[in-house]
Amino acid sequence: MRKPGCLGERKRRESLIGRERARRSAMQSSGTSLRSKMSGSKDIRRVLVVAVEIILVYLAPLATAESQRLPAEFLLCKASDADYNGCLKQAAQKAFVLLQNGVESLGIESINPLFINHVDVEQGSGLVRVALSLSNATLTGLDNIEVLSQSTDIASGGCEMKSEAQVPRFSVASDYEVSGKVMLLPITGRGKSNVTMNDINVKVSLKCERFMRDGEEFLNVTNFHIKFQPKSATMYLANLFGGDALLERAMNILLNENALEILREMNPAIEVKFGAIFRDISNKLFHKVPYKTIFLK
Structure with a gap:
């Protein structure tokens, strides 16, 4: 116990x-x-x-970012010039020549050829209802552009520019992917493509605003609207319908016989995409070069 x-x-x-x-x-x-x-x-x-x-x-x-000046080769115009718009036309023509090989000091690459990694275009009404993707695109033809007119309105706090030009020939070669309907007929494919337009009238209007940086005034393009109207065009899409040779040939014949009508249907969507591309190119210049050194008083 x-x-x-x-x-x-x-x-x-x-x-x-x-x-x-x-x-x-x-x-x-x-x-x-x-x-x-x-x-x-x-x-x-x-x-x-x-x-x-x-x-x-x-x-x-x-x-x-440091402000820079336009290379000496660029033509500058004074608002007080008797033929200010005439001078601007010459300046624009000269600029296109200089931009052919790009301007390294401003970070602007060559515009001929102009390379675009990727762009999507969707058209959902009318005779053309497609979803189109272009990649690895090479654009050629801007080396022969002729500026017909150029005007600039420098308003308080911003600007508005308008120009008209003629391009003899403009081509877009790229990889593509498409699905949808053209002229009520189904279309599908993926492969190489080429679209060439001839004798194109191009009208451009852009709007910009001013902003300050480090005590200097610069321009920022907020809207770049481009409208083009070719007199003729050709199209070729390889590997349509999974490589069915008969269907591919028939569709390419249809595309070429109705090329201008198809482009008219797709132009609004295409113009928005290319307007954004050229807006970005414009801003590479305007964001680096002070406003007062471009538009002289």
């Missing part, structure tokens, strides 16, 4: 052991929580660091 004192001592030891286990468990739980919080803090810091780096990558070009 156990003595009462022994039983009391045993219960006391068990109580002490229980409390010690509870203390250790609490410490482990607290340590885990602390490590979790520390790990969470580290994750937050990592996210913040990455976010700051991304912001700096995008803002650095704006913050460090």
Whole structure:
């Protein structure tokens, strides 16, 4: 038979052991929580660091951009010139010549040929209802552009420019993917393509706004609207209908017999896409060269 004192001592030891286990468990739980919080803090810091780096990558070009001047070869016109618009026409013609090989100092690449990585065009009404994707596109023909007229209205806080030109021949060679209907007939395919337009009348109107940077005033093109009207055109799409030679030949005949009508149907969508491309090219110049050094008083 156990003595009462022994039983009391045993219960006391068990109580002490229980409390010690509870203390250790609490410490482990607290340590885990602390490590979790520390790990969470580290994750937050990592996210913040990455976010700051991304912001700096995008803002650095704006913050460090230095104003430049047009190369001496560019023709400049004064608003006070008796034939200001005539001078602008000559200046625009000269600019197209100089842009053929690009302007390295302004970060402008050659416009002939002009390369476009990718463009999507969707036409959902009329006789042409297609989803068309062009990639690795090469545009040629801007080397022979003839400027017919040029006018510029420098309004307070912005500007508006209009020009008209004639292009003898303009081609777009690219990889393509198309699906939809043309002249009520289904069309589908993926492969090489070429569209060539001849004797094209081109009308351009653009609007811009002014902004300040480092104490100097620059222009930003907000809208670039281009409208083109060719007198004739040819089209060729390879590998239509999965390479079915008979269907491919028949569709290409249909496309060429109705090329101008098809282009008229698709022009609004195409003009929006190409307007955005040429707006970006224009802004490469206007964002770097101060307004007052382009449009002289």
